[in-house]
Amino acid sequence: MSFISYLINGISLGSVYAIIALGYTMVYGIAKMLNFAHGDVIMIGGYVVLVAMTSMGMPSIAAVLLAVVVCTLLGVVIERVAYKPLRNASSNLAVLITAIGVSYLLQNIALLLFGANTKSFTSVVTIPALKLAGGQLIISGETIVTIITCIIIMVALMLFIKKTKAGQAMLAVSEDKGAALLMGINVNGTIALTFAIGSGLAAIAGVLLCSAYPSLTPYTGAMPGIKAFVAAVFGGIGSIPGAFIGGILLGIIEILGKAYISSQLADAIVFAVLIIVLLVKPTGIMGKNIQEKV
Secondary structure (H helix, E strand, C coil), rough: CCHHHHHHHHHHHHHHHHHHHHHHHHHHHHCCCCCHHHHHHHHHHHHHHHHHHHHHCCCCCHHHHHHHHHHHHHHHHHHHHHHHHHHCCCHHHHHHHEEEEEEEHHHHHHHHHCCCCCCEEECCCCCCCCCEHCCCCCCCCCHHHHHHHHHHHHHHHHHHHHHHHHHHHHHHHHHCCCHHHHCCHHHHHHHHHHHHHHHHHHHHHHHHHHHCCCCEECCCHHHHHHHHHHHHHCCCCCCCHHHHHHHHHHHHHHHHHHHHHCCCCHHHHHHHHHHHHHHHCCCCCCCCCCCCCC
């Protein structure tokens, strides 16, 4: 039963990574840039829920919705202020440095507002734990909600991309911004919508992460953000199913590594697996080789 318990916990943690990785892979697939401030939006979402529930007395559902709205708006502002002016920059290095700068800015704003001390986070999940096999296997309510939420988000995102005009516009922009512009697609609006969706997902991921691991600091989103980026690359960055699969596999590898090898080496194991996968298949599990005509 212990292996099954570890496996379920790995899927739960991987579901959080997958939700974050979906934001990474959408932004990269459409805007062709890496938003390394994405992990810190997770932290902002957690603080919004914490303040809303403790200081404002809001119910958990309302607090989560508020966090999604705040992070969605934050994502749009970050794109407009920090990334849009650099969209046509001659070097991707400028965008990368800006992303790192935005990340440190958000961390330091959180430090000024909330301090460096660890805050205790109250779980937003109220459903009871599920007991199986005569009580030998216990699945927490946070685990159940996290896995179900991840599946719903992934399916909804796939349907949005395939069935809506906005989703089709995203596909067109990801293929060729210039051609999409000539076809009358609002490229700037499409990219802003991508950032908005990704940041809203980051808020949900932050709430689920803090509910499962009930603590919050200004650096809470840093390592999960990096691991989610690893998951996106692992699955094939730019691929929505790849981000989902990469996140789940990464969570399972991390939890099993902690349980059976070493808790101190778990992170190293995760990155070692990534290196091996990229050596064997550089585009990731579901990534595709793109041939460019010159």
